[in-house]
Amino acid sequence: xxxxxxxxxxxxxxxxxxxxxxxxxxxxxxxxxxxxxxxxxxxxxxxxxxxxxxxxxxxxxxxxxxxxxxxxxxxxxxxxxxxxxxxxxxxxxxxxxxxxxxxxxxxxxxxxxxxxxxxxxxxxxxxxxxxxxxxxxxxxxxxxxxxxxxxxxxxxxxxxxxxxxxxxxxxxxxxxxxxxxxxxxxxxxxxxxxxxxxxxxxxxxxxxxxxxxxxxxxxxxxxxxxxxxxxxxxxxxxxxxxxxxxxxxxxxxxxxxxxxxxxxxxxxxxxxxxxxxxxxxxxxxxxxxxxxxxxxxxxxxxxxxxxxxxxxxxxxxxxxxxxxxxxxxxxxxxxxxxxxxxxxxxxxxxxxxxxxxxxxxxxxxxxxxxxxxxxxxxxxxxxxxxxxxxxxxxxxxxxxxxxxxxxxxxxxxxxxxxxxxxxxxxxxxxxxxxxxxxxxxxxxxxxxxxxxxxxxxxxxxxxxxxxxxxxxxxxxxxxxxxxxxxxxxxxxxxxxxxxxxxxxxxxxxxxxxxxxxxxxxxxxxxxxxxxxxxxxxxxxxxxxxxxxxxxxxxxxxxxxxxxxxxxxxxxxxxxxxxxxxxxxxxxxxxxxxxxxxxxxxxxxxxxxxxxxxxxxxxxxxxxxxxxxxxxxxxxxxxxxxxxxxxxxxxxxxxxxxxxxxxxxxxxxxxxxxxxxx
Amino acid sequence: xxxxxxxxxxxxxxxxxxxxxxxxxxxxxxxxxxxxxxxxxxxxxxxxxxxxxxxxxxxxxxxxxxxxxxxxxxxxxxxxxxxxxxxxxxxxxxxxxxxxxxxxxxxxxxxxxxxxxxxxxxxxxxxxxxxxxxxxxxxxxxxxxxxxxxxxxxxxxxxxxxxxxxxxxxxxxxxxxxxxxxxxxxxxxxxxxxxxxxxxxxxxxxxxxxxxxxxxxxxxxxxxxxxxxxxxxxxxxxxxxxxxxxxxxxxxxxxxxxxxxxxxxxxxxxxxxxxxxxxxxxxxxxxxxxxxxxxxxxxxxxxxxxxxxxxxx
Numbered sequence: 004x005x006x007x008x009x010x011x012x013x014x015x016x017x018x019x020x021x022x023x024x025x026x027x028x029x030x031x032x033x034x035x036x037x038x039x040x041x042x043x044x045x046x047x048x049x050x051x052x053x054x055x056x057x058x059x060x061x062x063x064x065x066x067x068x069x070x071x072x073x074x075x076x077x078x079x080x081x082x083x084x085x086x087x088x089x090x091x092x093x094x095x096x097x098x099x100x101x102x103x104x105x106x107x108x109x110x111x112x113x114x115x116x117x118x119x120x121x122x123x124x125x126x127x128x129x130x131x132x133x134x135x136x137x138x139x140x141x142x143x144x145x146x147x148x149x150x151x152x153x154x155x156x157x158x159x160x161x162x163x164x165x166x167x168x169x170x171x172x173x174x175x176x177x178x179x180x181x182x183x184x185x186x187x188x189x190x191x192x193x194x195x196x197x198x199x200x201x202x203x204x205x206x207x208x209x210x211x212x213x214x215x216x217x218x219x220x221x222x223x224x225x226x227x228x229x230x231x232x233x234x235x236x237x238x239x240x241x242x243x244x245x246x247x248x249x250x251x252x253x254x255x256x257x258x259x260x261x262x263x264x265x266x267x268x269x270x271x272x273x274x275x276x277x278x279x280x281x282x283x284x285x286x287x288x289x290x291x292x293x294x295x296x297x298x299x300x301x302x303x304x305x306x307x308x309x310x311x312x313x314x315x316x317x318x319x320x321x322x323x324x325x326x327x328x329x330x331x332x333x334x335x336x337x338x339x340x341x342x343x344x345x346x347x348x349x350x351x352x353x354x355x356x357x358x359x360x361x362x363x364x365x366x367x368x369x370x371x372x373x374x375x376x377x378x379x380x381x382x383x384x385x386x387x388x389x390x391x392x393x394x395x396x397x398x399x400x401x402x403x404x405x406x407x408x409x410x411x412x413x414x415x416x417x418x419x420x421x422x423x424x425x426x427x428x429x430x431x432x433x434x435x436x437x438x439x440x441x442x443x444x445x446x447x448x449x450x451x452x453x454x455x456x457x458x459x460x461x462x463x464x465x466x467x468x469x470x471x472x473x474x475x476x477x478x479x480x481x482x483x484x485x486x487x488x489x490x491x492x493x494x495x496x497x498x499x500x501x502x503x504x505x506x507x508x509x510x511x512x513x514x515x516x517x518x519x520x521x522x523x524x525x526x527x528x529x530x531x532x533x534x535x536x537x538x539x540x541x542x543x544x545x546x547x548x549x550x551x552x553x554x555x556x557x558x559x560x561x562x563x564x565x566x567x568x569x570x571x572x573x574x575x576x577x578x579x580x581x582x583x584x585x586x587x588x589x590x591x592x593x594x595x596x597x598x599x600x601x602x603x604x605x606x607x608x609x610x611x612x613x614x615x616x617x618x619x620x621x622x623x624x625x626x627x628x629x630x631x632x633x634x635x636x637x638x639x640x641x642x643x644x645x646x647x648x649x650x651x652x653x654x655x656x657x658x659x660x661x662x663x664x665x666x667x668x669x670x671x672x673x674x675x676x677x678x679x680x
Numbered sequence: 681x682x683x684x685x686x687x688x689x690x691x692x693x694x695x696x697x698x699x700x701x702x703x704x705x706x707x708x709x710x711x712x713x714x715x716x717x718x719x720x721x722x723x724x725x726x727x728x729x730x731x732x733x734x735x736x737x738x739x740x741x742x743x744x745x746x747x748x749x750x751x752x753x754x755x756x757x758x759x760x761x762x763x764x765x766x767x768x769x770x771x772x773x774x775x776x777x778x779x780x781x782x783x784x785x786x787x788x789x790x791x792x793x794x795x796x797x798x799x800x801x802x803x804x805x806x807x808x809x810x811x812x813x814x815x816x817x818x819x820x821x822x823x824x825x826x827x828x829x830x831x832x833x834x835x836x837x838x839x840x841x842x843x844x845x846x847x848x849x850x851x852x853x854x855x856x857x858x859x860x861x862x863x864x865x866x867x868x869x870x871x872x873x874x875x876x877x878x879x880x881x882x883x884x885x886x887x888x889x890x891x892x893x894x895x896x897x898x899x900x901x902x903x904x905x906x907x908x909x910x911x912x913x914x915x916x917x918x919x920x921x922x923x924x925x926x927x928x929x930x931x932x933x934x935x936x937x938x939x940x941x942x943x944x945x946x947x948x949x950x951x952x953x954x955x956x957x958x959x960x961x962x963x964x965x966x967x968x969x970x971x972x973x974x975x976x977x978x979x980x981x982x983x984x985x986x987x988x989x990x991x992x993x
Contacts, residue, residue, distance in 0.1 A: 383743045394745075403788040404781060416780055416837075423832045435828045435987055439821040439980070442783075446820035449791055450813035457798030457809065462741055526775050535837030541776040542759060542785070549755035557732075557751075557901045564900065565735030571742070571802040571897050579741065585798065585806020593814040597973045 007066045010053035011080055011134065014092075015068075017046030018127035025120030032115035036106045039119025043099035043126060050130060051092035057085035061506035065136045065200070074197065079136035082506035083271070087133040087263045090351045093489065094255045094358045095126055097482040101362050102248045104476025105369065109246075118158060118246070124151040125252065132260050138187040138197040142180065145260070149176045149228075152257055155249040156241045168240035175237040179227030183264070186220035189213060190272065199271070207274035218280050221268045222287075229261025230314045231321060232291040233632050238314060239298070243306035243374065247365020250306060254313040255358035262320055262350055269324055270343065270511035275332045282433060285325025289437050292318025292444040297601060300451045300594050301628050303587045304374045305364045308455055309357065312400060315444060316353040319415060320346045322437060326418050331512065333425045337530060338418060340508040340516040345414030347504065352407040352493055356399040359486035363393035366475040366483070367459060371468045376587045378466040379459035385472040390460045392483035397452040399490040402445045405539035405546070407493035410527065412445060413537055414520075417529035447594070454590045463581040495540045498525055588626060595628065603629035687934050688762050688772035694943075695761040699911040700724035702918065702950060709958040724911065728904050736900025741801035749796035750898070750905035753789040757909045760785040761916045765843040765923050767942040769932040774840040779827050782839070782920070783820070786872075786913060790816055793906070797894035808893030811969060815871055815878065815890065818976040823868040825983035829861035830924050832990075839924065846927040853926060860986030862925045866956075867979035869921055873914045875957060877967040878975070888966060915950075922949045 021042030028035035057080040068076040080088065102122070106115055128148030135141035153176070157169035187197070193209060194201045206217055223234065230238040242253050269276070269284075295314030302308040323346025330339035366389045367382060368374055383390040399406040419441070422434030464470035474480075493500065498521045505515040522528040526538035573579040595604050606626040610619035654661075704721040711718025738746065760782045762773040777785070790812065797809035831837045833855075834845040852858065871878045879890040889896075895906050923930055929945030931938030967975065 383745065398788075398791070401787070401791060402784065403791060404777075404784050409784060413780055420828060420831055420837065423828075424835070429991075432987065435825060435832065436984070438828055439825040439983075442824035443817065443821040446787070446817035449787055450794075450817050453791060453794040453798070453809060453813050457795050457806075461743060461745060461795065461799040462801035523775065529837065533836050533838065533841050535778045535780070535831075535841070536775050537777040537781045538775060541773070542781065545759050545762070545773065545776065546755050549758055550751045553751050553754055553905065557905065560732060560901055561736075564733075566900075567735070567737045568740045569737040571739035571800045572804065574803065579801055581801075583803050584801050585803060585810065590798075590806060590810040593810055593969070594817070596970060597814065597818070 014049035021123030029116035035116040047096035054085040054089035074139040077136040101482035104478030165244040172241040182224035225261040225264035242310035251361035255354040281329030288322030342418035349411035359396040380465035395487040401449040405543040699915040731904035750902040756789040769843040778837040822979035826861040826864040856989040864983035
């Protein structure tokens with residue numbers, strides 16, 4: 004039992020005070036906006052300091068929070084926890100700064116005190132989830148996180164869409180918690196303790212059957228939160244309906260709780276697991292990534308599109324975990340470390356660029372008052388800052404060099420490629436196929452972000468609201484600038500950041516590999532210099548030099564030439580209007596047809612006639628895709644649950660005698676079991 | 681350091697000068713095969729020269745993305761070109777990136793081109809962007825799998841390392857894995873460079889355009905940069921195919937003699953490859969757009985079979 008970490012304690016206290024101040028200013032939205040979010044900013048800064056210190060001086064000292072409860076409220080900031088806490092701190096800092104500006108127009112209409120309370124409660128819950136060192140305390144923090152997230156999702160509860168999304172989220176979240184609880188109980192029964200420290204490498208000592216059960220329960224339980232397919236259906240509903248600052252937190256860090264849980268279980272509680280676990284995780288990762296990006300492509304609600312991309316990126320992270328599990332079992336610890344680093348690097352990268360994209364989308368939605376891309380257009384002229392930041396996020400999430408998404412995808416590719424040589428069984432075919440499907444995912448993501456940036460921001464405005472859009476508050480721009488800068492730092496500075504992972508892989512696998520991943524100080528390498536190198540900083544440098552030279556030469560020539568502005572080709576019609584523009588629906592149509600076996604698209608064309616049957620006065624066009632998972636898995640499941648509860652109504656007679664009888668019978672049964680033990 | 685700089689400059693100049701030549705060669709050969717005279721091998725140089733001399737018209741609807749795109753495309757393609765071994769087994773910027781970086785840098789150029797297509801606001805731009813991104817997305821897994829086959833054989837994603845291993849005596853060019861991956865890569869090359877049967881570089885026929893539709897609004901020096909970039913990309917992918925799969929004659933040292941020998945081999949192999957592209961272009965009709973996925977699925981299957989064949993041989 005060590006002494007409390009002052010920065011971590013102060014950070015947690017700051018979130019707590021923020022929540023209290025939200026309650027205190029329940030009736031004063033203007034004060035709430037300043038005070039509650041100032042505490043959030045302060046708490047984020049303190050957590051950033053605490054986690055940086057913890058990464059610099061790794062320790063696994065635990066200390067108790069002064070709370071009176073049934074179990075130990077122990078907290079620990081070991082390297083893995085510190086990495087996730089740092090991710091939380093960076094994102095929460097930007098989002099809280101953003102909130103100052105974003106919430107200003109809502110002061111008159113909304114209870115910002117409530118928002119401040121739940122917002123700080125969510126941050127507190129998140130920080131405790133990442134640092135809790137005791138299973139029951141972890142689950143309590145998990146519930147604080149889940150329930151405050153529910154309240155934030157339901158913040159605009161007057162809309163039916165919001166209410167149903169929030170309820171689906173709450174139900175699925177709790178189904179996940181049940182699975183985690185069961186897995187923790189199995190472990191705790193075996194360990195005789197609920198401390199995480201006593202779980203270390205313990206799961207591998209369980210009998211094989213239980214080991215598999217614990218693994219799958221944890222994977223599914225954390226998978227619900229992370230949004231792995233097919234447990235993802237709550238995510239694209241819940242993330243978009245929340246206020247945009249909350250959406251950024253939800254997609255950026257709340258789903259990462261699932262990733263944290265998986266990392267903790269896979270690489271701390273488990274020793275080398277059976278090989279099938281890794282193959283399952285890798286396969287689920289591939290499917291999740293592909294399904295996420297395919298649905299995102301057909302989505303024209305800007306925030307829903309981003310939510311589907313969260314599923315895709317979770318898939319990429321889970322792929323890294325799957326590969327790492329397999330390598331560990333096969334005895335290739337250095338490769339396992341590289342795969343873990345790829346996955347964890349992608350975790351922070353995704354938090355940063357998805358946070359950035361949601362903040363930019365929030366700025367757009369606030370200005371245009373719709374989430375439908377088809378009603379935007381031309382915003383790059385009216386909202387230049389937001390457009391630039393969205394573009395940076397789009398390049399980063401598409402994995403294009405030299406930004407951060409490229410670095411983590413490169414590491415994942417390298418791990419998958421090296422995987423081919425680790426075994427001689429047919430299993431090794433999984434690695435290159437997974438790599439090829441990762442390439443498909445990344446290319447589809449790029450296509451999707453051409454749409455997601457091109458349709459709302461480029462060309463002509465497609466609606467009155469888009470034509471009159473205004474740039475949003477400066478605080479929002481600062482926050483987006485911070486995250487955009489982080490995309491550059493994490494991309495160009497990757498070689499300087501890699502050593503941070505040494506304590507994490509040391510703790511998980513007992514190896515440190517950052518030395519073998521850096522060549523000449525400025526290039527990444529895959530294990531050895533022979534196996535492939537890449538230098539985002541070098542690429543950026545040469546890129547700037549070439550662009551500079553080309554621009555200089557071309558502009559010198561253009562000074563003497565005539566440069567005119569003219570209308571774009573309008574197909575001979577009188578003047579180019581937004582009706583001539585390609586729509587988001589049209590943009591994604593080729594892929595809708597090519598992957599029609601997956602989408603099962605439907606469309607309806609209904610012409611309306613006034614006089615002549617040859618000249619329709621109006622044509623109604625509807626096009627959609629089949630929600631496969633909702634229709635074929637969750638629909639029947641829901642019907643089954645409802646049917647079951649209808650049948651159970653028979654025993655709910657409402658008579659006190661019947662209930663007393665139930666209690667009596669239950670007591671007898673329990674006693675019988677107790678005696679038998 | 682200085683050596684790297686010099687080799688980079690040499691290879692850059694080579695890329696810039698040879699790239700239009702390959703395009704001219706293909707055009708002329710194709711014309712001859714169709715019993716036409718053709719414009720002559722040097723026509724692309726004349727086109728570029730003309731474009732850089734002219735003024736230009738920018739569409740009023742476009743933003744800075746439209747202006748930035750030609751530079752991004754040009755620079756990204758040129759950097760990718762410096763990462764592949766061309767006249768020496770040691771690529772000048774091999775340290776900065778291997779085959780993954782090449783694929784993703786080309787992706788960066790494509791990303792901006794597609795945005796510029798949308799930026800004009802005209803229907804054709806959007807049409808081209810949508811089709812280009814679709815085909816690229818489908819070509820990418822096939823390309824990666826073919827690349828993986830080679831990379832796994834050489835145990836590296838560094839193209840210099842692949843070329844070095846491939847020029848050693850233990851390498852089997854005729855191994856089924858290599859041949860199948862080569863075939864897959866050839867199909868991807870056709871798709872990525874916009875050749876018949878995927879796209880027709882010679883036409884501005886509205887309904888079939890892909891690449892040309894995206895850049896329809898460009899003119900003058902900007903069009904020149906984009907066209908130049910496209911021809912560099914074509915040369916780059918052809919060189920990649922040649923030097924990753926058939927690297928014989930490639931010298932491993934940067935010396936005058938070595939460079940000249942390598943260059944002679946490179947030009948010879950480019951000629952052979954150009955002839956085969958011309959044969960494909962002349963003997964095939966352009967495919968319907970929705971048949972292209974079948975072609976790329978075939979490429980993917982070939983590459984996957986190549987990997988499977990490593991179990992057998």
